[in-house]
Amino acid sequence: MENNVKLLTETALRISGVNPRKCMKCGKCSGTCPNYDKMEYHPHQFVTMVDRGQIEKLMESDSIYQCLSCMACVERCPRGVEPGKLVEAVRLLKIRQQGMDRKGPIDIPPMVDENVPQQLLMAAMRKYRK
Template sequence: MVTKNKKKKFVFGLKQDRQLDGDKMNSDFMQKVIAEGGKGASIAACMQCGTCSGGCTNIDVMDMSPRTLILMIQRGEWEKVLQSNTLWMCSSCYICTSRCPRGVRPSDVIEAVKVIAIAQGIHNDSTKFNQIFVDLVQKRGILFEPELMHRYGGLQAMIEQAPLGIQLVLRGKMSPFPETIKNPQQFNQALQKAKKNDGNND
């Protein structure tokens, strides 16, 4: 339909709130994701070409392709996005981001959705691992891997990893003593405050 109004409703090319399925777009959810993605992501620009899915490392094991995930975010389909295993199968390889012809940066979008999912209380092995990882880095400033394995996998993981651990110790590649930065308390407090503020923005 050709409109005679001076204000065109749709033109080809980049238009922030009207791309594909423009009538179904939910800008609230997109804005939230963009806020978490450091404003680097321009989700509305996605034209559903599927280049991201074509190059995706782990698409075989995902229940929703990166292309579909972006579409669901455009539409504001919260539940579908947050319940998708795509978030946790993504290995942050940045192939999608480097190939996207529209500058959508799907890796950054997925990263941002992960933050929201954790804030929404989604809990699984991946969120558990990611949270322990960050907690431990916050605690000392430097990661101590044996502690990460122990906190994540318990005694069983420690036993399973023991043969490799011993080999590493023998080669001087693993110390039983963790390293720390000079002022880990201040580091930890600053990041805890940042995490809290980040959560409040949601």
């Protein structure tokens, strides 16, 4: 593994606390994911791809912004792998890079309708930028 990928992989595993080797590849996470069809890479693929040094593909994919953080896969994983935490870690590694905000304070207001709760705005700010 080249150095950058190695560092990214190690960081993702460390901050998520996920051990991909615990995965038995049963597909429960992807079977339970409510936003499966919107994702290019699915929860079980996050686990195997990070393990195989393909974290950069995940970082370049829109899938990191499709995870709803609903924690269904975290709750239901029979091996305690908890893929949702890894998706979050990969997203953080992406937006922590300089200039990699998904959305900024200028982008968001035009997207908002009058009923949008503050909770949603705050969540979006947390998920889309650092």
